Amino acid sequence: MEQYIVSARKYRPATFDQVVGQHALASTLKNAIATDRLAHAYLFCGSRGVGKTSCARIFAKSINCLNPGKDGEACNECASCRAFNDGNSMNIIELDAASHNGIEDIKSLIEQVMVPPTLGKYRVFIIDEVHMLSTAAFNAFLKTLEEPPSYVIFILATTEKHKIIPTILSRCQIYDFNRITVPDIVAHLQKVAENEGIEVETAALNVIARQADGAMRDALSIFDQVAASSRGKITYQSTIENLNVLDTGYYDRLLDAFIETDPTKALLIFHEVRRKGFDAQFFLNGIAQYMRDLMLAQSPATSKLLDEPADIVADMQKQAARVEPKFLYRAMALCNDADLNYRQSSNKQLLVELTLIRIAQLLSPSPIESGRGEGPLLPIAKSAAPQATPAPTPAPPVATPQPAAAAPQPARPAATPAATPAAAPAATPRAAYTPGTATPRTGGTAMRVGSLSMSGHRANKAEGEAATQLAEPVTPEGVAAAWQAYIDEHPTDYALTRIMLAFKPELVENRYQLALDVANSTLLGASMDQIIAFMRAKLRNDLFTFTLQTIEGELPPQFWNERRVFDHMLEHSPRFATFCRDLDLKLL
Ligand SMILES: [Zn+2]
Structure with missing residues (x-):
């Protein structure tokens, strides 16, 4: 009977081309081998299961191959390659620093360094989770790293690059491994399934890939788990049941x-x-x-x-x-x-x-309280003709002279989506709504409706209310004070006020603007209406508004938070990094 081998081992890549999701990096390594430009020390960084150890092993095999291809790949046939593939090569020494981090472990490794290779040209020392080495072990290792024999190559691997001290970083060629994307994982699992003769639904592989969170090794283990209980066919349904994932x-x-x-x-x-x-x-x-x-x-x-x-x-x-x-x-x-x-x-x-x-x-047009201190929403008057375009969001909760109770509670339109065939789905629930008798705005003409843009709050004010509009002068100091007042009066809304404490609208070309990254902009965007309504009341100016700018990618330094500043200093100042490491300083 054939012995069962887990897929993570069976499908461990044997060549650079087989490494999933690290094409750029693998071809750089291949190139270095093909042109014989090898460094004495490499640092492989990246989260678990992304192929660091696999690449290190392939690298060790390739540089020792007796018949290497022009592209730098190992032949997998010569005596050296066979020894590597059978796990018998004397030219590869692996140390897992997560479990062997003491000075004795490093000392026995250094003894090994002195022994030249028997078959092939190089001896490769792989130290996994190198950041786990004790300080004494580290110091002992440093001397060897500085002046290794010519036949020695070190490959250090870590999941936590920021814990590697600058003296090590400066001596290594650094390779950053990407998280493996869902499409890459799916494509690889597809191949594995074909090889194993297992029928699979792509949707099932998507679920597995998402659960694996960027780690190929985990993806293969989960695949095994699902395959074991699926009897030759992996369906979407069996997968979400097996993994307890919600459809x-x-x-x-x-x-x-x-x-x-x-x-x-x-x-x-x-x-x-x-x-x-x-x-x-x-x-x-x-x-x-x-x-x-x-x-x-x-x-x-x-x-x-x-x-x-x-x-x-x-x-x-x-x-x-x-x-x-x-x-x-x-x-x-x-x-x-x-x-x-x-x-x-x-x-x-x-x-x-x-x-x-x-x-x-x-999305209801009715004036039901939607919580979070929002005022009643005003009904939006519509022309009698049904609208095919999606209806706009209800008006923001600006203070209005209209009594809240007078606004009608409209019944949900009786018409189901099927009864209004031409209308877009989003428009259906609202398209049929007409204002009740209590609303002063009647008549058949279309009313001005709210603008959808974040900056368009001004447009939400109907013209009829202009007489009661407050328009006192707005100063940057006043804006800052109103901003702070909102923070002070909402002490329990931590998520929001944390952002508001770190950022505030700035006057740029006569407009108040707030620049935020995607995550913060999402959180603040959700409360824009309340904040603007609050600030208008404080500033006694109904026209006041500010715009929210979402900045993609990295924010400029003036917008950095403490964590970002700290990380930047760690990365760019070796002395600061040493200082933090010696005193075991952390940003909590
Ligand atoms: Zn070979």
């Missing part, structure tokens, strides 16, 4: 419920999920993650961050196009609030239900 179909249906402003439907979905044995907080975080993915899918620039195969991204883009960004910001903020309160809540089920109801009301 994304639930989130898609939940979005339908939100768009239809149907809290009942949302609650029923929640109870279905509970019955399947999923934790309420898990579900809550799942919704937040789903909304975040939709937000990224809304722009081609951020779609790239999704790390999903193209067909899934296309599906998400379709879903994302059904809602406004503002809805996603708010839904994420509500999920985030619920998550923060989850542990303290004595009725966790109610907390989640309430959150679902609030999200389901975000």
Whole structure:
């Protein structure tokens, strides 16, 4: 009977070309070998399971190959290659510093360094998790690293590059390994499945790849686990059951419920999920993650961050196009609030239900309180003709002279999406709405409706209210004071006020602007309306507004937080790094 070998070992790459997801790096290494430009020490950095040790082993084999190819790959046939592949080569010595980090371990390694190779040209010493070496072991090793015999090559590997002291960094050629993307993992698993004669659904491999979180080794272990219980065919259904993953179909249906402003439907979905044995907080975080993915899918620039195969991204883009960004910001903020309160809540089920109801009301034109101190939302008057374009978000909660109670509570439109065939799905629940008698604005003409842009709050003011508009002069000092007042009056809204303490709107070319990275901009964007309404009241100026600029990638240094500054100093100042290491200083 054939012995069972786990896939992570069976499919360990034997050549650089077989290494998954590290093409650029592998070809640089191959090039170095082909042109015989070898360094004496290499540092491989990257998270676990991305191929550092595999590359180190292939490197060791390739530089010792007796018949290397022109491209630098090993032949896998000569005596040296065979010894490597059988695990009998004397030219490769591995030390796992995670478990062997003492001075004795390093001393016996240094003794080995003195022995020249018998077959092949080089002896390669791989020290895994090198940052775990004790200080004494480190110091003993440094001398050898400085002046190794000509036949010795060190390959140091680490998951925590920032813990490597500058004296080591400066002596090594550094290679940074990428996390392996979901599409790369899926493609590789596909090959493994073919080889093993297992039938697979691509959707199942997507689930496995996502669970593996960028590590090929984990992906293969999970694959084995699922294959073991799938009897020759891995389906999407068997995979999500085996891995206890919630079907994304639930989130898609939940979005339908939100768009239809149907809290009942949302609650029923929640109870279905509970019955399947999923934790309420898990579900809550799942919704937040789903909304975040939709937000990224809304722009081609951020779609790239999704790390999903193209067909899934296309599906998400379709879903994302059904809602406004503002809805996603708010839904994420509500999920985030619920998550923060989850542990303290004595009725966790109610907390989640309430959150679902609030999200389901975000797109509602009715003046129901949507929590978070928002005022009643004003109904938006529409012309009688049904609109095919998505209806705009309800007006922001600016202070208005209209009595809240007078605003009508519109019944949900009786028409189901099927009854309005021409309308876009997002527009259906709202398109049929007409204002009640209590609203002063009547008549058949279309009313001015709110602008959708973040900076467009001014446009939300109907012209009829101009008489009561406050327009006192606004100064930068006043803006800063109003900003601070918001922070002071919302002491429990930590997530938001933390950002507000670190950043504030600056006057640029006569406009107040706030530049934030994607994550912070999302969080703050969700509360823009409240903040602007609050500041307008403080400043006694109904026209005041500021714009939110989302900066992709790295923020300029003036926007860095403490962590970023600290990391920068560690990276660029060897003396500061040594100082922190000697005193064991950490930023908590
Ligand atoms: Zn060979």
